Amino acid sequence: xxxxxxxxxDRYFAPLGGWQLTTTALGPxxxxxxxxxxxxxxxxxxxxxxxxxxxxxxxASGTLAAERxxxxxxxxxxxxxxxxxxATGALTLTEVSESWLKDFSSALAACIKEWQIPLxxxxxxxxxxxxxxxxxLGSLPMGRYVTxxxxxxxxxxxxxxxxxxxxxxxxxxxxxxxxxxxxxQHYERPTPRIKIGQKIRPWVSAMIxxxxxxxSDLQHILLASKCGADLDxxxxxxxxxxxxxxxxxxxxxxxxxxxxxxxxxxxxxxxSRRGELQSLAQVEVLPLTRIGQIVPGAGVLFSNxxxxxxxxxxxxxxxxxxxx
Amino acid sequence: xxxxxxxxxDRYFAPLGGWQLTTTALGPxxxxxxxxxxxxxxxxxxxxxxxxxxxxxxxASGTLAAERxxxxxxxxxxxxxxxxxxATGALTLTEVSESWLKDFSSALAACIKEWQIPLxxxxxxxxxxxxxxxxxLGSLPMGRYVTxxxxxxxxxxxxxxxxxxxxxxxxxxxxxxxxxxxxxQHYERPTPRIKIGQKIRPWVSAMIxxxxxxxSDLQHILLASKCGADLDxxxxxxxxxxxxxxxxxxxxxxxxxxxxxxxxxxxxxxxSRRGELQSLAQVEVLPLTRIGQIVPGAGVLFSNxxxxxxxxxxxxxxxxxxxx
Numbered sequence: 001x002x003x004x005x006x007x008x009x010d011r012y013f014a015p016l017g018g019w020q021l022t023t024t025a026l027g028p029x030x031x032x033x034x035x036x037x038x039x040x041x042x043x044x045x046x047x048x049x050x051x052x053x054x055x056x057x058x059x060a061s062g063t064l065a066a067e068r069x070x071x072x073x074x075x076x077x078x079x080x081x082x083x084x085x086x087a088t089g090a091l092t093l094t095e096v097s098e099s100w101l102k103d104f105s106s107a108l109a110a111c112i113k114e115w116q117i118p119l120x121x122x123x124x125x126x127x128x129x130x131x132x133x134x135x136x137l138g139s140l141p142m143g144r145y146v147t148x149x150x151x152x153x154x155x156x157x158x159x160x161x162x163x164x165x166x167x168x169x170x171x172x173x174x175x176x177x178x179x180x181x182x183x184x185q186h187y188e189r190p191t192p193r194i195k196i197g198q199k200i201r202p203w204v205s206a207m208i209x210x211x212x213x214x215x216s217d218l219q220h221i222l223l224a225s226k227c228g229a230d231l232d233x234x235x236x237x238x239x240x241x242x243x244x245x246x247x248x249x250x251x252x253x254x255x256x257x258x259x260x261x262x263x264x265x266x267x268x269x270x271x272s273r274r275g276e277l278q279s280l281a282q283v284e285v286l287p288l289t290r291i292g293q294i295v296p297g298a299g300v301l302f303s304n305x306x307x308x309x310x311x312x313x314x315x316x317x318x319x320x321x322x323x324x
Numbered sequence: 325x326x327x328x329x330x331x332x333x334d335r336y337f338a339p340l341g342g343w344q345l346t347t348t349a350l351g352p353x354x355x356x357x358x359x360x361x362x363x364x365x366x367x368x369x370x371x372x373x374x375x376x377x378x379x380x381x382x383x384a385s386g387t388l389a390a391e392r393x394x395x396x397x398x399x400x401x402x403x404x405x406x407x408x409x410x411a412t413g414a415l416t417l418t419e420v421s422e423s424w425l426k427d428f429s430s431a432l433a434a435c436i437k438e439w440q441i442p443l444x445x446x447x448x449x450x451x452x453x454x455x456x457x458x459x460x461l462g463s464l465p466m467g468r469y470v471t472x473x474x475x476x477x478x479x480x481x482x483x484x485x486x487x488x489x490x491x492x493x494x495x496x497x498x499x500x501x502x503x504x505x506x507x508x509q510h511y512e513r514p515t516p517r518i519k520i521g522q523k524i525r526p527w528v529s530a531m532i533x534x535x536x537x538x539x540s541d542l543q544h545i546l547l548a549s550k551c552g553a554d555l556d557x558x559x560x561x562x563x564x565x566x567x568x569x570x571x572x573x574x575x576x577x578x579x580x581x582x583x584x585x586x587x588x589x590x591x592x593x594x595x596s597r598r599g600e601l602q603s604l605a606q607v608e609v610l611p612l613t614r615i616g617q618i619v620p621g622a623g624v625l626f627s628n629x630x631x632x633x634x635x636x637x638x639x640x641x642x643x644x645x646x647x648x
Contacts, residue, residue: 046357048414054450125373127455
C-alpha cells in the first residue's frame with residue numbers, strides 16, 4: 001500500500017500534536033501554528049538540518065534519527081539559556097518504511113515530553129536522501145539570553161558533562177568494536193543540557209553548545225568575544241571511562257577536543273562564580289569542568305600537556321566542516 | 325578554491341542579516357536568534373521544504389530557487405492573516421557554485437525587504453540534492469488568526485489573484501513553448517498575498533493558501549469546517565489571459581483548479597462582506613473572485629459547467645501529492 005504525505009502525517013505525526021504547552025494557541029494542522037509568548041519574555045529560534053550519512057549513519061534506525069536530530073536542535077536552545085517552547089520538523093524521506101516511521105514517531109513522542117518541547121507543525125517531502133530540519137523555539141525573560149560574545153579576560157572556561165564519549169562510541173561502532181553501554185547512550189541519545197543551561201544563565205558570560213567539537217566551538221566564543229583561551233589540557237582528562245576506553249593520552253584528548261556528537265555546553269564565567277557552579281554540578285550530578293581561562297589575544301594556547309603529547313598534535317582538531 | 329560552510333555564510337548570507345526589524349533582538353550568528361514579540365500579539369510559525377526536481381526544476385537558477393521557495397513559505401503567513409516577522413533558512417547544497425549562491429543571495433536580499441521578513445538565522449549543509457527548508461514567523465493581534473476551520477453554511481468562497489497562471493507557465497516551459505511574460509512572472513516570482521491576507525482578516529471565516537492546487541486546498545477548508553462547497557465553474561473562467569493561452573475550456577479549468585504554483589489565497593466570508601471585499605479588490609487592483617458557496621455535506625459540487633466539460637472531467641484535479 002502506498003501512503004500519501006497526508007496519510008503519513010495522520011498516522012505518525014498528528015497523534016504527537018495532541019500534547020501541547022499552555023503557550024500553544026494552535027497546534028499542527030493549519031497553515032501555521034500559533035504561539036502565545038509569555039508576557040515579558042523573548043523568543044529564541046534555531047534551525048538545524050541533519051542528513052543521513054553526514055549527521056547520523058546511513059540506515060540508522062528511526063529511533064536514533066529522531067533522538068539525535070531533535071537533541072542537536074534543542075541543544076541550541078540550551079546554549080542561549082532558554083526554556084523549550086515548540087518545535088517544527090521538516091522530514092524528507094526517500095521511501096515510506098512504516099516500521100522506520102513507527103520507530104521515529106515513538107522516539108519523538110518520548111523526547112518531546114522529556115524535553116518539554118511540543119511538536120507544533122511540520123512538513124513531509126520525498127527526496128533522494130533522508131534529512132530532517134528542526135526549527136526549535138525557546139522562551140526566556142527579556143534580555144537574559146547568553147550569546148557567544150560576552151567572554152571577559154580572566155573568565156574561567158568550562159565544559160559540561162562528558163565530551164568525547166559520543167564520538168568514541170561512534171568510532172567503535174564504525175570499527176565494529178564492542179561499544180561500552182555507558183558510551184553508547186551518549187551517542188544514540190545525547191541529552192541536551194536544557195536544565196543546566198537555564199540554571200547557569202545568571203552566572204555565565206558566554207555560552208555555546210558543542211556541535212562541531214569543543215575546540216572548534218570554543219573558537220566561536222573567542223572570535224565573538226575577541227579574546228584567546230589558555231586550555232589546561234590536564235583538566236581535559238577528567239573522564240576515567242574515556243581514559244580506560246582510549247588507546248593513549250592523545251587518542252583521549254582527540255575525542256574530548258574534536259568530537260561534536262555530545263551536545264554538551266561550553267561556557268565562560270568569572271572566577272567569582274566557581275562556588276555556585278561547583279554546587280550546581282553536585283546537585284545535578286553532572287560535571288561542570290573548568291578547562292581553562294580567557295586570555296588576551298586570539299586562538300587557543302595549550303598548557304599542562306601530558307607526556308608524549310605536543311601542542312602541534314592538537315592543532316588539527318578543529319571539528320567537522322562541510323564542503324572542505 | 326573550496327569554501328567551507330562558514331565561508332559561504334560569511335560571503336553570501338551574513339550580509340543579509342544586517343537588515344532587521346525592531347522585533348529582532350539578536351540576528352543571525354549565535355546559537356539562536358532572539359525575537360521580541362509585540363505586546364498583545366501572537367506568533368505564527370510554518371516550515372516548508374522545497375526540493376530541486378520536485379518543487380522547482382532541476383538546475384533552476386539561484387534566483388528562481390530563492391524567490392519561489394521563500395514565497396511558498398511566506399504565503400503560509402498570509403493565509404493566517406499575519407504580518408511577517410522573521411525567517412530562518414536551512415539550505416542543503418550538492419556542490420558549491422559561487423555564481424548560483426550569488427544569484428540566490430541577491431534574490432533573497434530583494435525578497436526579504438519587499439516582503440519585510442528579515443533573515444534571522446539558518447544552516448548550510450552538503451547533501452545529495454538541493455533543498456531549502458524555510459521556517460517563517462509572523463505576528464498578529466491576540467486571537468485574530470484565521471484557521472481553515474471557520475467556514476459557515478452560506479458563506480461565499482473566494483480566490484485571490486490569478487490562479488493557474490504559474491502552472492500554465494510551467495507547462496509551457498516544460499514543453500519548450502514560448503511563455504507569455506505575464507504568465508512567466510507568476511511562476512518565477514509568485515507574490516505571497518501578505519497585504520491582502522491582513523486586510524481581509526476581519527471579514528473572512530476560513531482561509532488557506534493555494535499550494536497544492538485550488539481544489540485540493542479548498543478540500544482542506546471543507547474537511548476542517550465540516551461542510552461542502554458548490555463551485556460556480558463559470559466564475560473560474562474570469563482570467564482572459566488564461567483563456568487566450570489555453571487550448572480549451574477544460575485545459576483552462578484544469579490549470580485554475582489544480583495548479584499549486586501561484587500561492588493565491590482561498591477563503592470564505594459571509595455574504596454581508598461582499599461590499600468590503602469588492603472595494604478592497606478595486607483599491608488593491610487584484611481580483612478577489614467569488615467562485616462558489618459553502619453548502620451542507622462534504623466534498624465539492626460543480627455548477628454551471630461550460631459546454632463540453634463534465635463534472636467527471638474535474639474529479640481528478642486534486643493537486644500534487646508526495647508518495648502516491
